[in-house]
Amino acid sequence: xxxxxxxxxxxxxxxxxxxxxxxxxxxxxxxxxxxxxxxxxxxxxxxxxxxxxxxxxxxxxxxxxxxxxxxxxxxxxxxxxxxxxxxxxxxxxxxxxxxxxxxxxxxxxxxxxxxxxxxxxxxxxxxxxxxxxxxxxxxxxxxxxxxxxxxxxxxxxxxxxxxxxxxxxxxxxxxxxxxxxxxxxxxxxxxxxxxxxxxxxxxxxxxxxxxxxxxxxxxxxxxxxxxxxxxxxxxxxxxxxxxxxxxxxxxxx
Amino acid sequence: xxxxxxxxxxxxxxxxxxxxxxxxxxxxxxxxxxxxxxxxxxxxxxxxxxxxxxxxxxxxxxxxxxxxxxxxxxxxxxxxxxxxxxxxxxxxxxxxxxxxxxxxxxxxxxxxxxxxxxxxxxxxxxxxxxxxxxxxxxxxxxxxxxxxxxxxxxxxxxxxxxxxxxxxxxxxxxxxxxxxxxxxxxxxxxxxxxxxxxxxxxxxxxxxxxxxxxxxxxxxxxxxxxxxxxxxxxxxxxxxxxxxxxxxxxxxx
Numbered sequence: 333x334x335x336x337x338x339x340x341x342x343x344x345x346x347x348x349x350x351x352x353x354x355x356x357x358x359x360x361x362x363x364x365x366x367x368x369x370x371x372x373x374x375x376x377x378x379x380x381x382x383x384x385x386x387x388x389x390x391x392x393x394x395x396x397x398x399x400x401x402x403x404x405x406x407x408x409x410x411x412x413x414x415x416x417x418x419x420x421x422x423x424x425x426x427x428x429x430x431x432x433x434x435x436x437x438x439x440x441x442x443x444x445x446x447x448x449x450x451x452x453x454x455x456x457x458x459x460x461x462x463x464x465x466x467x468x469x470x471x472x473x474x475x476x477x478x479x480x481x482x483x484x485x486x487x488x489x490x491x492x493x494x495x496x497x498x499x500x501x502x503x504x505x506x507x508x509x510x511x512x513x514x515x516x517x518x519x520x521x522x523x524x525x526x527x528x529x530x531x532x533x534x535x536x537x538x539x540x541x542x543x544x545x546x547x548x549x550x551x552x553x554x555x556x557x558x559x560x561x562x563x564x565x566x567x568x569x570x571x572x573x574x575x576x577x578x579x580x581x582x583x584x585x
Numbered sequence: 586x587x588x589x590x591x592x593x594x595x596x597x598x599x600x601x602x603x604x605x606x607x608x609x610x611x612x613x614x615x616x617x618x619x620x621x622x623x624x625x626x627x628x629x630x631x632x633x634x635x636x637x638x639x640x641x642x643x644x645x646x647x648x649x650x651x652x653x654x655x656x657x658x659x660x661x662x663x664x665x666x667x668x669x670x671x672x673x674x675x676x677x678x679x680x681x682x683x684x685x686x687x688x689x690x691x692x693x694x695x696x697x698x699x700x701x702x703x704x705x706x707x708x709x710x711x712x713x714x715x716x717x718x719x720x721x722x723x724x725x726x727x728x729x730x731x732x733x734x735x736x737x738x739x740x741x742x743x744x745x746x747x748x749x750x751x752x753x754x755x756x757x758x759x760x761x762x763x764x765x766x767x768x769x770x771x772x773x774x775x776x777x778x779x780x781x782x783x784x785x786x787x788x789x790x791x792x793x794x795x796x797x798x799x800x801x802x803x804x805x806x807x808x809x810x811x812x813x814x815x816x817x818x819x820x821x822x823x824x825x826x827x828x829x830x831x832x833x834x835x836x837x838x
Contacts, residue, residue, distance in 0.1 A: 471632055
């Protein structure tokens with residue numbers, strides 16, 4: 333796995349001084365990204381006096397892996413580092429005494445979850461033009477990631493819109509076929525009932541209320557306009573039951 | 586429309602010096618956001634020597650509206666300002682001579698589209714701690730917007746996943762009902778054909794190849810396992826034609 337495949341990671345680090353009783357610190361943002369195919373760069377800044385940087389080559393990352401003592405493949409190790417940095421638990425420890433011009437060193441410490449090995453990266457302080465350059469790179473990189481994510485979001489929203497349209501077309505199609513099925517089954521059931529009635533009693537005629545739902549169903553099937561009417565579930569289930577018995581009976585004859 | 590409803594806008598400005606033959610400039614990012622309910626703040630920076638700020642109260646925005654000469658309601662004017670700032674055509678004009686410590690003044694000029702009135706906002710240069718504060722606010726604001734957009738993207742992706750599942754369930758349901766309909770219609774057509782054959786010729790029996798598709802359809806309808814098999818469109822269309830004729834014929838009798 334080449335390091336260039338790693339997506340830039342942006343996050344917030346909880347900062348603290350290594351020495352006790354130090355004044356509160358500003359919010360810190362960090363950026364971890366591939367520097368070409370063979371290095372990983374980390375920038376951490378509060379946009380004021382504290383800006384830090386670390387660059388790690390593949391060889392240095394391999395040493396880190398041995399020190400931490402994580403087994404498995406190289407890509408599993410890189411995945412573990414990324415998951416740790418993406419976790420909610422990323423700390424920045426500022427080394428030495430609290431100073432106005434900022435700390436000279438710091439350590440970024442990340443943990444994937446409690447009890448798991450810590451990922452610790454030592455950083456060197458940047459000053460003046462170098463600090464400005466690092467801040468500019470971080471912010472411009474963040475803006476690029478923001479724009480990319482915006483494009484992804486627009487795409488997802490368009491895709492959802494399409495899917496919603498396809499979904500309602502599919503549902504309408506469903507209703508149309510269901511109505512056709514209902515119509516055929518009602519007419520079939522009525523015919524067989526009429527035949528039974530004829531056999532059992534030639535004098536007794538059953539019409540009227542039994543006819544009405546059938547006529548209604550026929551009307552709906554012929555109409556081309558699709559309405560939101562849904563056949564009640566109990567009716568559909570009943571009709572389906574009749575269908576299966578009917579078909580099997582037909583096969584036996 | 587209160588200004589607090591305006592979503593923060595981040596963008597890139599094409600910077601140039603007002604004086605000719607000046608050295609090239611670095612990339613500039615800008616941030617336009619509501620400062621409470623009654624002010625709009627603009628920050629533009631190259632993260633190095635050039636950082637500018639403008640704050641406009643509602644009264645100042647109303648003056649701007651009169652000067653530009655845009656009619657319509659207040660919210661239409663605000664919408665126009667936002668659309669101009671969100672357009673791809675946002676320029677930053679640095680005033681005065683090119684200097685190492687940056688320009689003292691600048692002007693952000695945005696145009697919704699060619700031929701439309703320009704939105705022009707004069708900005709004052711910030712130095713030292715004020716510039717750092719403005720840069721920190723812009724970058725932290727951008728990080729917040731980035732995180733919000735990430736959440737929106739995750740939600741959209743989950744929603745799309747749900748919709749895709751619902752869609753394939755609906756398609757399976759469609760296929761099942763279509764198969765039921767095919768089965769009923771084939772058995773119906775076959776019965777009426779048999780009756781016709783009986784009437785026309787008592788001695789001639791039509792069996793064999795005519796039976797096979799019907800039996801196959803019956804089998805599929807009884808099976809509870811839903812497969813990806815789709816009834817060919819020409820077959821469905823043919824069957825539907827028969828249904829409507831059949832139903833109407835039945836009604837006429």
